[in-house]
Amino acid sequence: DTAVSQTPKYLVTQMGNDKSIKCEQNLGHDTMYWYKQDSKKFLKIMFSYNNKELIINETVPNRFSPKSPDKAHLNLHINSLELGDSAVYFCASSQGYQVGPRTYFGPGTRLTVT
Amino acid sequence: EDQVTQSPEALRLQEGESSSLNCSYTVSGLRGLFWYRQDPGKGPEFLFTLYSAGEEKEKERLKATLTKKESFLHITAPKPEDSATYLCAVTTGNQFYFGTGTSLTVIP
Numbered sequence: 001d002t003a004v005s006q007t008p009k010y011l012v013t014q015m016g017n018d019k020s021i022k023c024e025q026n027l028g029h030d031t032m033y034w035y036k037q038d039s040k041k042f043l044k045i046m047f048s049y050n051n052k053e054l055i056i057n058e059t060v061p062n063r064f065s066p067k068s069p070d071k072a073h074l075n076l077h078i079n080s081l082e083l084g085d086s087a088v089y090f091c092a093s094s095q096g097y098q099v100g101p102r103t104y105f106g107p108g109t110r111l112t113v114t
Numbered sequence: 115e116d117q118v119t120q121s122p123e124a125l126r127l128q129e130g131e132s133s134s135l136n137c138s139y140t141v142s143g144l145r146g147l148f149w150y151r152q153d154p155g156k157g158p159e160f161l162f163t164l165y166s167a168g169e170e171k172e173k174e175r176l177k178a179t180l181t182k183k184e185s186f187l188h189i190t191a192p193k194p195e196d197s198a199t200y201l202c203a204v205t206t207g208n209q210f211y212f213g214t215g216t217s218l219t220v221i222p
Contacts (some may be wrong), residue, residue, distance in 0.1 A: 004157070041199060043212040056208075090157050103148075104172070107159030 003027050004106035006091045012112045020077045021109045023091030032074035035090040059079045116141040120202050120213035127220050133189040135216045137202030147185050149178050150201040177187045
């Protein structure tokens, strides 16, 4: 009965490769997010989708492209991976977004670029 | 510039030793402040939402308070299972900012 799930949990890859992280929520929420947490534990929002529509798109390289096939899924594709992309990526969801409602986070995907 | 700062970075307490964690913020038009708990290798877990100065929320040994400039998370008689990183986040409605967290260790 996992609320927000993401795969894979660990991802080790080489510079220059393209990789994807998948996320699914079964809470019936209309908003989904991608967050990046760096080595200093700083959590920063990358993207937010509300009803499959891009709402927030922070200053993130174009190599990162989110895709939302439906309200329950938000995948993150990363092209031409760089060393600095190494971090933990969290998917999250909430019902509504404008007042920062209670957000449910997935378990994270630890990406290591070598 | 909108900013969220948490202190201390790390805190070690003896079991039963009460203390407080601080979250200071400078944002234009605060719409809400949130506290999350994060265990190693897991995603943040929601604890509280505070919307206006003077508001307080409690859950077991935790109590969150909010003023116009900061929020405190008070931990009363902590237990080892309270050990985790506690994250503060604020929203202006359109933007959402996290602090860097306080790593709490409670020693038996």
